[in-house]
Amino acid sequence: MTSLLTYTLKNLPSTSQWALRFSMRPLSCSSQLQAATAVQTKSKQTLAKPNIRNVVVVDGVRIPFLLSGTSYKDLMPHDLARAALSGLLHRTSVPKDVVDYIIFGTVIQEVKTSNVAREAALGAGFSDKTPAHTVTMACISSNQAMTTAVSLIASGQCDVVVAGGVELMSDIPIRHSRRMRKMMLDLSKAKTLGQRLSLISKFRLNFLSPELPAVAEFSTNETMGHSADRLAAAFAISRLEQDEYALRSHSLARKAQDEGLLSDVVPFKVPGKDTVTQDNGIRPSSLEQMAKLKPAFIKPYGTVTAANSSFLTDGASAVLILAEEKALAMGYKPKAYLRDFMYVSQDPKDQLLLGPTYATPKVLEKAGLTMNDIDAFEFHEAFSGQILANLKAMDSDWFAQNYMGRKAKVGSPPLEKFNIWGGSLSLGHPFGATGCRLVMATANRLQKEGGQYGLVAACAAGGQVCHRSFIGASRKSFSWKQNRFIQEWLI
Numbered sequence: 001m002t003s004l005l006t007y008t009l010k011n012l013p014s015t016s017q018w019a020l021r022f023s024m025r026p027l028s029c030s031s032q033l034q035a036a037t038a039v040q041t042k043s044k045q046t047l048a049k050p051n052i053r054n055v056v057v058v059d060g061v062r063i064p065f066l067l068s069g070t071s072y073k074d075l076m077p078h079d080l081a082r083a084a085l086s087g088l089l090h091r092t093s094v095p096k097d098v099v100d101y102i103i104f105g106t107v108i109q110e111v112k113t114s115n116v117a118r119e120a121a122l123g124a125g126f127s128d129k130t131p132a133h134t135v136t137m138a139c140i141s142s143n144q145a146m147t148t149a150v151s152l153i154a155s156g157q158c159d160v161v162v163a164g165g166v167e168l169m170s171d172i173p174i175r176h177s178r179r180m181r182k183m184m185l186d187l188s189k190a191k192t193l194g195q196r197l198s199l200i201s202k203f204r205l206n207f208l209s210p211e212l213p214a215v216a217e218f219s220t221n222e223t224m225g226h227s228a229d230r231l232a233a234a235f236a237i238s239r240l241e242q243d244e245y246a247l248r249s250h251s252l253a254r255k256a257q258d259e260g261l262l263s264d265v266v267p268f269k270v271p272g273k274d275t276v277t278q279d280n281g282i283r284p285s286s287l288e289q290m291a292k293l294k295p296a297f298i299k300p301y302g303t304v305t306a307a308n309s310s311f312l313t314d315g316a317s318a319v320l321i322l323a324e325e326k327a328l329a330m331g332y333k334p335k336a337y338l339r340d341f342m343y344v345s346q347d348p349k350d351q352l353l354l355g356p357t358y359a360t361p362k363v364l365e366k367a368g369l370t371m372n373d374i375d376a377f378e379f380h381e382a383f384s385g386q387i388l389a390n391l392k393a394m395d396s397d398w399f400a401q402n403y404m405g406r407k408a409k410v411g412s413p414p415l416e417k418f419n420i421w422g423g424s425l426s427l428g429h430p431f432g433a434t435g436c437r438l439v440m441a442t443a444n445r446l447q448k449e450g451g452q453y454g455l456v457a458a459c460a461a462g463g464q465v466c467h468r469s470f471i472g473a474s475r476k477s478f479s480w481k482q483n484r485f486i487q488e489w490l491i
Helices: 002-013 015-022 077-092 115-125 141-152 177-189 193-200 222-235 239-258 324-329 353-368 384-396 395-404 432-449
Strands: 055-062 102-107 133-137 160-167 312-325 336-345 374-380 453-457 462-474
Touching: 015 353, 055 141, 055 177, 055 324, 055 432, 055 453, 077 115, 077 312, 102 115, 102 141, 102 432, 115 133, 115 160, 115 336, 133 141, 141 160, 141 312, 141 336, 160 432, 177 193, 222 384, 312 324, 312 432, 312 462, 336 353, 353 384, 353 453, 374 432
Parallel strands: 102 133, 102 160, 374 453
Antiparallel strands: 055 312, 055 336, 160 312, 336 462
């Protein structure tokens, strides 16, 4: 990707150039509020590779995703992760001593539990002999946990791995200022009263100003919301289109919730409070109400608002991943094969949120598939504008030729197959836990609809993307040789 990135950095179009190219093709979602009807099971190619172990997902769960500052606000991240692990143990009945390794993803780490995977595992009753480690890769942290699990199993190092993710935005670490930290450290090392008094004499009131964590790019000092606003402008995505897409997400999520389709959600008895049973961020509104909100980032002319952005969320998720022969020997009926994955990085300023466009054709080509082969699409919805910009870019020969070095577009997913049970805009986005939700949503959708292949995608801070392919099977017509699906991770 080095040569392509160099070309892109030198030749990025201005906002007006992109807008000129894409303004003639508005993308409206107002007609896509109904979920797609079930598709017929098809017999397609297998993506098995010779001399490589088959890796499968048996099942996965998540505790309800909640708005930050609500029922989980008095807990710690390992409490949520422990609940997800306990839910997975209950759902799958996997013996704890069979698990070889545990990996969790997280983004904003609690300093008291720097290895949250280990603390959650011990709290959930796993043996202290079971290794566990924590990974971080922005919004694709749990995807990284899962790809690491796949590598461990495919290489023969492990047979059974639990992967997951957690985020608690209700209680983020706030630090003293750097100058205050330095003074406190120096005071701890001072050996005489004179040294201590000398240091204290340098104290100033502004030393007490705290350092708050920001959802911003370190390299550009720009929040992701600013990037989404600029991307929407560059691709001529109107405020109305963004609000329409957000309304679609909330409407489809509410329908899926009411119909019991979000089967990966497990109840969580919050200590000292009631049992939480469902996501609480699903709030279908109206376009009229959404239009009243002011821009959240670029004021007063921006189009990204609280209504068309994903919200700060608390939550945790976990999946059980095994070698195929181990799963079958244990009597499991897996939901998915896990095949290919790849990581792609883009310019973190102008292409921060365009990862899905760049990664989708790569994983499809690696798997020998086309967009027409895919039965279910699950893309992470950071912002409505981000989703709609990617759909336009993926459907543009001009963009493919000028910025991807490709002869033709890969094509955009049809909305009747796209996030039809809602997405991050409505279900929530606990940074470290979303990847597992995307995977299980795709697996469950394909089984419900009788599909074979699925595609999962997510952009992440730093302009990074991971693609991963999955093959799975429907419960209605299960055959390891014939009825399979592929899921792609685009992280």
